[in-house]
Amino acid sequence: MVTYQDDGWGVLGDPTRRTIVLQLAQRPQAVVELAAALPISRPAVSQHLKILKDSGLVAEHAEGTRRIYHLNEVGLTALRDQLDAFWNRALSGYQDIIDKSTKETP
Amino acid sequence: MVTYQDDGWGVLGDPTRRTIVLQLAQRPQAVVELAAALPISRPAVSQHLKILKDSGLVAEHAEGTRRIYHLNEVGLTALRDQLDAFWNRALSGYQDIIDKSTKETP
């Protein structure tokens, strides 16, 4: 009863789309490259990319006949903030661990 | 092709389950109470609770005929850590904002 458009969770609920995001985190890539790294057809990748683009998580630009997709920082951080808001509410009873993200990545 | 059992995202991908978690964050509640606050039938709530319980996000204990559900801190933080791992990888190109969670909740 709730399309993934309605909330941010659903967009990344699909493991293929998460894989695409992680792929693009390494470097911007064309559709053909993404499809080669995935076990699904190229049109299926295009459909996932459309969803990711519509939700503002990725963007693309043309390079010849290729469309180079890359992450959209604004959309990604916005979604992460949205999820953080959920976690803060969900874990409000356990205040201690909310700040566990003081990870100074050594 | 991926049941929500396979990963943590799917479990909270359903907005009803997120609402249940937020409800339980306020206080432990019986099934009947949760169902009263939701637009779906009581059995549907039971089914969601089963999924949440199987994934370790909630637990319950009996009180007379009632089953009082409450959050499971261990499972919740484990899932949040899992999501954090994704975000760290996805946003690794934007190191600055990864530590934005230095929020000392004023």
Added chain:
DNA sequence: ATGAACGGTAAGAGTAAACTTACGGATGGT
């Protein structure tokens, strides 16, 4: 100009998730 590579979209099939109603078991009160 012709052909090839790239990619978006339409149409349709298959599958899984989420809901409902119906039923049965367990506990507690009278």
Added chain:
DNA sequence: ACCATCCGTAAGTTTACTCTTACCGTTCAT
């Protein structure tokens, strides 16, 4: 003992997501 409340599960329906194949437009090279 009997009835009411609470709740889990089974069965079945509906919805919507994901995928595939097929087709078409665009861009570049020869």
